[in-house]
Amino acid sequence: MENEWTELLITNNEIEAEMIKDLLESGGIPVVIRSSKVRPYPVSIGKMGEVKVLVRKTDLEAAQAALDQGLGDSGS
Numbered sequence: 001m002e003n004e005w006t007e008l009l010i011t012n013n014e015i016e017a018e019m020i021k022d023l024l025e026s027g028g029i030p031v032v033i034r035s036s037k038v039r040p041y042p043v044s045i046g047k048m049g050e051v052k053v054l055v056r057k058t059d060l061e062a063a064q065a066a067l068d069q070g071l072g073d074s075g076s
Helices: 014-026 059-074
Strands: 005-011 030-034 051-058
Touching: 005 014, 005 059, 014 030, 014 051, 014 059, 051 059
Parallel strands: none
Antiparallel strands: 005 051, 030 051
16 A cells, blocks of 8 residues: 555654654654554553654665754764
């Protein structure tokens, strides 16, 4: 399927996931963020704390390249 979503990365930090989403969307790559976190409980351990960043399979290579370039430009 052409529009099938695939996992780009997993983080435990929602802010990091949103920053990655903004970076990729600014380059024209659609992004979906999925989280199993239960809002009233600040659990960040194991699967309950995972935040998944998903992109379309057709955009995976471009997303990885944009992410590598974006992280490289941050000066770290």
